[in-house]
Amino acid sequence: MTTLVNCNGIAKRYMRGTQSRGGTVSVDVLASVDLQIRAGDFIALMGPSGSGKTTLLNLLGGLDRPTRGTIEVAGQMLNAMTGATLAQWRSAHVGFIFQFYNLLSVLTAQHNVELPLLLTHLTRAQRQKNAATALQIVGLADRANHKPGELSGGQQQRVAIARAIVADPQLLLCDEPTGDLDRATADEILGLLQSLNREHGKTIVMVTHDPKAAEYARTALHMDKGRLVEAATERSAS
Numbered sequence: 573m574t575t576l577v578n579c580n581g582i583a584k585r586y587m588r589g590t591q592s593r594g595g596t597v598s599v600d601v602l603a604s605v606d607l608q609i610r611a612g613d614f615i616a617l618m619g620p621s622g623s624g625k626t627t628l629l630n631l632l633g634g635l636d637r638p639t640r641g642t643i644e645v646a647g648q649m650l651n652a653m654t655g656a657t658l659a660q661w662r663s664a665h666v667g668f669i670f671q672f673y674n675l676l677s678v679l680t681a682q683h684n685v686e687l688p689l690l691l692t693h694l695t696r697a698q699r700q701k702n703a704a705t706a707l708q709i710v711g712l713a714d715r716a717n718h719k720p721g722e723l724s725g726g727q728q729q730r731v732a733i734a735r736a737i738v739a740d741p742q743l744l745l746c747d748e749p750t751g752d753l754d755r756a757t758a759d760e761i762l763g764l765l766q767s768l769n770r771e772h773g774k775t776i777v778m779v780t781h782d783p784k785a786a787e788y789a790r791t792a793l794h795m796d797k798g799r800l801v802e803a804a805t806e807r808s809a810s
Contacts, residue, residue, distance in 0.1 A: 576742060576775050577609035577632060582641030584627050584798075601627045603798040604641070611742070614769040614776045616786035619795035625779040626747055628795070632777060633745045634662045646742055663691045667736030671748040673728045675720040681707060681731045682716040685738050692739070706734035709772075710764060726757035733764060737774070744768065746778040750785055762788040 584602040602624045609615060617625050630636040631643055634650050643650045646665055653661060675684045685703040694702070707713050710730040720728050729749065736744060746765065750758035766788045768774045778789060786792050794802040 574611045575608050576611040576646055577607065578644040579605055579607040580642050581606060582631060582638040582643060584624070584631065584636070585639040601798055602638070605798070605800055607800065609775065609777065611775055612769070612773055614766065614788070614790040615778065616789035616792045617777060617779045617795065618781070618786055618792060623795040624798040625795050629745050629747055629777060629779055632743070633666045633668060634658045660691075663688060664739060665741050665743060667739070667741040667744045669733055669736045669744060669746040669749045671751040673720070673732045675728055675731060677720050680717050680719055681712060681723070681734075684720070684731055685735045688735060688739050702738050703734070706738040707731070709737065710734045724757075725753055726760060729753065729761050730764065733761070737768065742775060744774050744776045746776060748779055748781070750780070750782065758785065
């Protein structure tokens with residue numbers, strides 16, 4: 573497998589407080605993280621709350637910038653990109669899946685999935701076709717005209733996954749994607765992610781606290797206090 577993501581010495585520091593209220597305090601969230609992710613891998617990123625998992629996920633997706641170090645994804649150095657260029661790159665190469673779906677309640681599933689394509693030069697007919705295909709992949713072709721309030725939690729997360737894959741990104745970043753679901757529904761969603769990895773070749777990084785969720789991944793990484801603290805645990809791809 574080729575390397576899709578290459579992180580060298582990345583650190584992230586935030587400043588808290590204000591000068592008017594006793595000054596600011598620096599908080600180191602990530603400390604010199606080195607990470608290589610192979611194309612086609614499915615990584616479960618685990619660790620206690622506050623360990624830096626979501627911060628690392630945001631950096632990989634270009635939602636934030638490191639204080640120090642470099643991040644290269646698919647041959648592109650994210651540090652070197654301007655804000656506008658980074659946003660355009662992100663819309664084409666990265667899909668995001670969150671715990672709480674982030675669907676627009678006034679739009680149908682079809683229109684929610686189409687939203688990322690509004691940033692492209694696709695025609696309306698092409699956007700509709702791609703969104704319909706994405707909904708078919710996640711098993712919701714028959715719910716295209718339903719609004720989020722008419723769908724179960726698991727169905728809403730499937731719509732969110734369809735939205736994440738509609739632009740055919742190389743990298744899927746998932747932040748506790750099953751944290752709001754019951755066990756049976758969570759297993760269905762994790763099985764879908766596993767299928768996207770194995771059958772569609774998507775590289776996935778999933779933040780999770782759930783050891784059972786991590787079992788669906790090919791590789792488990794562990795973080796604590798802003799550092800990767802254990803060697804990767806690899807599982808069979810079968």
